[in-house]
Amino acid sequence: xxxxxNLQKSFDGFMAVxxxxxxxxxxxxxxVIGPNGAGKTTLFNLITGQLKADGGKILxxxxxxxxxxxxxxxxxxxxxxxxxxxxxxxxxxxxxxxVAVMSCNKRTFSLFSKAKETSVYETGExxxxxxxxxxxxxxxxxxxxxxxxxxxxxxxxxxRPELLILDEPTAGMSPxxxxxxxxxxxxxxxxxxxxxxxxxxxxxxxxxxxxxxxVMQHGRTIIQGEPDVVRNDTRVQEAYLGEADExx
Amino acid sequence: xxxxxxPRFLPRFxxxxxxxxxxxGLLAVSLNLVLGLGGMYQFHxxxxxxxxxxxxxxxxxxxxxxPWIGFLLAPVVSALFSLVIGLICVRxxxxxxxxxxxxxxxxxxxxxxxxxxxxxxxxxxxxxxxPDIISSTDGAYYFSLILTSICLIVMQRIVNxxxxxxxxxxxxxxxxxxxxGINVKRVQLTGMVISGAFAGIxxxxxxxxxxxxxxxxxxxxxxxEIIIMCLLGGWFTFLGPMLGAAIIVLLRxxxxxxxxxxxxxxxxxxxxxxxxxxxxxxxxxLESCKRGGGKAVREEK
Numbered sequence: 001x002x003x004x005x006n007l008q009k010s011f012d013g014f015m016a017v018x019x020x021x022x023x024x025x026x027x028x029x030x031x032v033i034g035p036n037g038a039g040k041t042t043l044f045n046l047i048t049g050q051l052k053a054d055g056g057k058i059l060x061x062x063x064x065x066x067x068x069x070x071x072x073x074x075x076x077x078x079x080x081x082x083x084x085x086x087x088x089x090x091x092x093x094x095x096x097x098x099v100a101v102m103s104c105n106k107r108t109f110s111l112f113s114k115a116k117e118t119s120v121y122e123t124g125e126x127x128x129x130x131x132x133x134x135x136x137x138x139x140x141x142x143x144x145x146x147x148x149x150x151x152x153x154x155x156x157x158x159x160r161p162e163l164l165i166l167d168e169p170t171a172g173m174s175p176x177x178x179x180x181x182x183x184x185x186x187x188x189x190x191x192x193x194x195x196x197x198x199x200x201x202x203x204x205x206x207x208x209x210x211x212x213x214x215v216m217q218h219g220r221t222i223i224q225g226e227p228d229v230v231r232n233d234t235r236v237q238e239a240y241l242g243e244a245d246e247x248x
Numbered sequence: 249x250x251x252x253x254x255p256r257f258l259p260r261f262x263x264x265x266x267x268x269x270x271x272x273g274l275l276a277v278s279l280n281l282v283l284g285l286g287g288m289y290q291f292h293x294x295x296x297x298x299x300x301x302x303x304x305x306x307x308x309x310x311x312x313x314x315p316w317i318g319f320l321l322a323p324v325v326s327a328l329f330s331l332v333i334g335l336i337c338v339r340x341x342x343x344x345x346x347x348x349x350x351x352x353x354x355x356x357x358x359x360x361x362x363x364x365x366x367x368x369x370x371x372x373x374x375x376x377x378x379p380d381i382i383s384s385t386d387g388a389y390y391f392s393l394i395l396t397s398i399c400l401i402v403m404q405r406i407v408n409x410x411x412x413x414x415x416x417x418x419x420x421x422x423x424x425x426x427x428x429g430i431n432v433k434r435v436q437l438t439g440m441v442i443s444g445a446f447a448g449i450x451x452x453x454x455x456x457x458x459x460x461x462x463x464x465x466x467x468x469x470x471x472x473e474i475i476i477m478c479l480l481g482g483w484f485t486f487l488g489p490m491l492g493a494a495i496i497v498l499l500r501x502x503x504x505x506x507x508x509x510x511x512x513x514x515x516x517x518x519x520x521x522x523x524x525x526x527x528x529x530x531x532x533x534l535e536s537c538k539r540g541g542g543k544a545v546r547e548e549k
Contacts, residue, residue, distance in 0.1 A: 074429035100428040
């Protein structure tokens, strides 16, 4: 479904991503892991168009999407959430999700119909499935951090994505919230058949849900494989242990 | 209701003044579509107002067409100018957008100011004969009242449409808007064109009320004045700019009788505003109503 080859991106001479490779099959749950600064978020920003790659290929359903604007990539069926909460903080929770649903339904340029009557059912369903119904009328900026992260996902789901990219979905969450999010990801994958690509520092979560894991270090893909293969790979152990040594 | 009956009991000058307030108010509300709703720094909105006014004036004085065609053309021509200026500016963001718009707008002003044979140059065009039915003070008043009401209803509708919501989303977070599939630049351009069209309508109303046009209508100081109206009235409210326009027009008229330095008073009012009512006048009242309402609910519990 998604194929990333030899992707490169540098910022002022610093190679944030120098050789990223990634392969995602339909229906899979793929995790990207790696030490801080390995280039995971940059990789995601390249895939969804927030950043433009210097070189390499990004194929989505066989079509090269590298260099397209984010809104076009989104319309092709890739939805994403952000690592740092990135919501419409002055709008209500409901409006946050509705904006995405309206955009997906091509209603963004309807001038004279009533927004109040637009996409209500779909938006409600999404909020219900994520447990945000009771907070629908709250101004989203006033939510707790955990709820804002959930809202992040709700907005991403508003676009009915085939591929959902989650950038550290549980960062800053409490253990209960993390567990709920994990359940939610399983549900999305199993019942709605959404392909999920995510990155995460919580190894327990990663190994409990991912079909395959891709490991990055210094902007390079070290390996992509089944959890057991990755766990026993010497290069991966070195990457993490080496990092730990430097840290101590 | 009160506004409908105004000509019955108000003296002629005050009827004229109310008409002028409606016109300026409509202009301010149209600016607020992009400024408050869309969060775009539309620094030279007066250009589209002036173009609307000149369109009507030129159709009446230079062509044999019916004056009504001029009124129909005013929003169209303003929207076209909006589209062209917008296409150039919209690729820039925030302040750069505003600065480029000022320079392009000033270019339009300079052409109008200099082109004596067509626009009358710095003299403008005077003694424009509008159709009989709207040429009297009362007629002009009702014309502007009806037109303003229609425009306000339509604009309110647009604010509450899916487009309006998306425009707000773009204001709050353009990056995220793009990530949910919204073509941000196109939304902003559409907003500018709509807002420009309404400014053009306001411009055509000005011709009816004053019977003349002059280049000052599209000078950048007027643009600044409308921005102040939006801030003064409350730019996060729909009707706030209308109130701001009323305050400024009245202030200019009343204080202008006593001193020509009315802008000094304006400066003082602005200072008080920034210090005490950062939400604007209407914004402040709505806020305190909400707070008062919230308190009442809490007490009931």
